[in-house]
Amino acid sequence: MINIVFWGTPAIALKSLEYLYNSEKINVLAVVTQPDKPAGRGHKLTMSPIKQFALEHNLPVFQPKSIRKEPEIQEELKKLNPDFFVTFAFGQILSQEVLDIPKYETINLHASLLPKYRGANPIQRAIINGDKETGICTMITELGLDCGDVCMREVIQIPETMNCVDLFEEISDKSPKLLEQTLSGIVSGTLKPEKQCENGVCMANKLTKEETLIDWSKPAKEIHNLVRGIYKFPSAYFIHNGKIIKVLETRVVNGTGRCGEFVRVSKEGVEVASGKDCILLIKVKPEGKGEMFARDWANGQQICFVRKVL
Numbered sequence: 001m002i003n004i005v006f007w008g009t010p011a012i013a014l015k016s017l018e019y020l021y022n023s024e025k026i027n028v029l030a031v032v033t034q035p036d037k038p039a040g041r042g043h044k045l046t047m048s049p050i051k052q053f054a055l056e057h058n059l060p061v062f063q064p065k066s067i068r069k070e071p072e073i074q075e076e077l078k079k080l081n082p083d084f085f086v087t088f089a090f091g092q093i094l095s096q097e098v099l100d101i102p103k104y105e106t107i108n109l110h111a112s113l114l115p116k117y118r119g120a121n122p123i124q125r126a127i128i129n130g131d132k133e134t135g136i137c138t139m140i141t142e143l144g145l146d147c148g149d150v151c152m153r154e155v156i157q158i159p160e161t162m163n164c165v166d167l168f169e170e171i172s173d174k175s176p177k178l179l180e181q182t183l184s185g186i187v188s189g190t191l192k193p194e195k196q197c198e199n200g201v202c203m204a205n206k207l208t209k210e211e212t213l214i215d216w217s218k219p220a221k222e223i224h225n226l227v228r229g230i231y232k233f234p235s236a237y238f239i240h241n242g243k244i245i246k247v248l249e250t251r252v253v254n255g256t257g258r259c260g261e262f263v264r265v266s267k268e269g270v271e272v273a274s275g276k277d278c279i280l281l282i283k284v285k286p287e288g289k290g291e292m293f294a295r296d297w298a299n300g301q302q303i304c305f306v307r308k309v310l
Contacts (some may be wrong), residue, residue, distance in 0.1 A: 001024050001025065001026065001027040002025055002083050002084065002183050002187055002189065003026065003027045003029050003081070003082050003083045003084075003101070004020065004026060004027070004028055004029065004082055004083060004084045004085070004086050004104075004183065005028075005029050005032060005077060005080060005084075005085050005086070006020065006028055006030075006032070006050070006071075006084045006086050006088075007031075007032040007033070007085060007086065007087040007088070007090040008031075008032050008033060008048075008050045008087065008088045008090055009033050009034040009048045009050055009089060009090055009091050009169070010048065010049065010050075010087055010089050011047075011049045011172070012088070012111075012168050012171060012172045013049075013050060013088035013089050013109075013172075013175075014049045014050060014053060015172045015173065015175070015176055016086075016109065016172075016175045016176045017031070017050055017053055017054075017088075017095045018053065018116040019176030019177070019179075019180065020086070020176065020179065020180060021053075021057060021059075022142065023180055023293055023307070025180060025183075025184055026180060026183065028059060029059075029060070029080045029082055030054075030059055030060040030061070030062065030077070030080060031050055031053075031054040031059050031060070031061050031062070031208070032061075032062045032063075032064070032067070032073075032077075032090065033048045033050040033051045033054075033061065033062075033063055033090070033271065034048055034063065034090070034091050035063045035064075035065055036048075036051070036063070036137040041120060042261055050221075058144060060243070062076065062077070064092070066092060066096070067092055067094060067095070067098055068092075068093070068095040068097075068098065071175045073252055074097060074098060074101065076240070077098075077101055077212070078101055080276035082101070082103065083102060083103045083104050083183075083187070084102050084103075084104050084105060084106065084107055084137055084152070084183055084186075085098075085099075085101065085102050085105075085107070085141075086106075086107050086108075086179060087106060087107070087108045087109070087110075087175075087181075088108070088109040088175065090108075091250060093159070094106065094141060095143075095144060099125050099140065099141060099142075099143075104186055104187070105140045105186065106140070106141040106264050107138055107140065107141070107151065107182055107183065107186075108139050108140075108141045108146075108148070109136060109137075109138055109140070109141055109175050109178070109179055110122065110127065110136065110137045110138075110146055111123050111134070111136055111171050112134055112135065112136075112137065112204065113133075113134060113135040113137060113153060113155065114137045114139060114150055114153075114196055114228050114249055115146075115147075115197060115198065115199075115200055115201040115202070116200055116202045116262055117134070117202055117203070117204035118145050118146035118147065118201065118202070118203055118204065119145060119146065119203045119204040119205055119206070120167065120204060120205065120206040121204045121205065121207055122134070122162050122204040123164055123167050123168060123171065124203075124204075124207060124229045124230055124233070125204040125205075126167075126228055126229075127158060127162070127163070127167065127225060127227070127228055127229035128225050128229035128230070129225070130221065130222070130225045131158055132145060132157065132158055133155055133156065133157050134155075134156050134158055134167070135153055135154050135155040135156045136153065136154050136156065136171055136174060136175055137150050137151075137152070137153045138150070138152045138153075138178055138179060138182040139151060139193075140150040140193055143281075146194060148193075149194060149195050149196070149197075150193060150195075150196055151179060151182045151185070151186070151191055151193045152191070153180050154174055154178055154195070156170055156171065158231075161228075162228065163227075163228035163231035163234055164228065164229055164230060164231050165230070165231055165232060165233070168253065180235060203240065207230065207234075211226075212230060212234060212235065212236055212237060213236075213237060213238070213239075214226065214227075214236050214237065214238045214247065215261040216238075216260035216272065216273070216274050216275070217259045217260075217274070217275045218274060219274060219275050219276035219277065220252040220253075220274040220275075220277040220278055220279040221252055221276070222278070223236070223250065223274055223279045224251065225251045225280060227247050227248070227249070227250045228250075231248060231249075232248070235247065235248065235285070238260075240301070241301070243286060243287040243288075244285060244286075245284050245285070245286050245287070245297070246285040246286075246287075247281055247283075247284055248282075248283040248284060248285060248291060249281075249282040249283035250279050250280060250281055250282060251269075251279075251280045251282060252277055252278075252279060252280070253271060253277065253278050253279070253280045254277055254278065255271055255278030256263050256273060256278070257273030257278065258273055259273055259274060259275055260272065260274075261273045262298070262303050263278055264298070265295055265297070265298045265303075266295065267295060268280060268282070268295070269281050269291040269294040269295055270294040270295060270298045277307055281294035282294055284297050
C-alpha cells in the first residue's frame with residue numbers, strides 16, 4: 001500500500017480524495033484542508049467538502065492557517081511517515097520543510113497542460129483566451145510556482161459551448177485515476193518525471209474585478225469567452241440603470257451597431273452590438289433577482305431597441 005496525506009479544499013478535489021480512499025493501492029492517512037470559513041447570509045462557519053468527507057470516514061484532519069508557520073502540525077505529519085503528500089487545490093504555498101516530510105515526493109494535480117497556465121486560475125484563463133483544449137498534469141511540487149517536473153498529463157477538449165463549471169466537472173472526473181497512476185508509477189520506477197520546457201510558459205493570474213466588467217468594444221467572440229470562462233465564478237456583468245446585470249449565457253450572432261447598443265430582442269434573447277458582430281444575451285441575473293431569460297428581463301425594462309421582434 002502507498003501511504004499518503006491528501007491536501008485539498010474545494011469540491012473539485014473531492015472525487016480524487018474519494019477515489020484514492022477507496023483504492024486498493026492507496027492508504028489515506030490523513031487530510032489537510034483550509035480552516036472553516038464564514039459562508040452564506042448568516043456567515044456561519046462552514047467546513048470544506050474535503051473536511052466533511054474526512055470526518056465522515058474517520059480520517060484525521062489538520063487545518064493550518066499557514067502550514068509554513070505551524071511546526072506543531074508539521075511534526076504530527078512527520079509521525080504519520082507518509083510516502084507522498086498529494087495536493088489538489090489546497091490553497092497554501094508549502095515550505096521546503098513541509099516538502100521534505102514524505103518519503104518520495106509531494107505530487108500536485110494542476111489543471112492545465114504545463115508549462116502553460118501556471119498559477120491561480122488556469123481553468124478560467126483557458127476558456128477566456130478561447131483555447132480549444134487544456135488538460136491536467138501531475139507534477140512534483142517545488143518551491144517555485146508550478147515549475148516542478150511533470151509526471152503525467154491528459155488533454156481535455158474545450159467545445160465552444162463549454163463553460164468553466166463544465167470544465168471544472170470534467171477535470172474533477174479525470175483527475176483521480178491520473179493521481180493513482182502517478183503514485184504507482186513513481187513507486188514502481190516505471191514513471192520518470194520530465195522537466196518542464198521553459199518555452200511556452202504562460203501565467204494564469206488571479207482574475208481582477210475590472211476584468212469581469214464587459215467591455216462592449218471588444219469582439220463578440222471575446223465577450224462570449226469571458227462569459228463562459230467565469231460563469232458564476234464570479235460572472236461577467238454590465239451596468240444598466242445603476243444595477244449590476246450578471247450575464248450567464250451568450251452566443252455570437254451576426255449584426256452591427258454602436259458598441260453596447262441594444263440592437264433587438266427576440267424569443268432567443270437580447271442582441272447587443274460589440275466591436276465585431278453582436279452578442280446574444282440568453283440568460284442573465286439582475287441585481288437582487290434570480291436567474292432569468294434575457295428576453296424576460298428586457299421586457300421588464302424600458303429599453304430602446306433598434307428593432308423589437310415579438
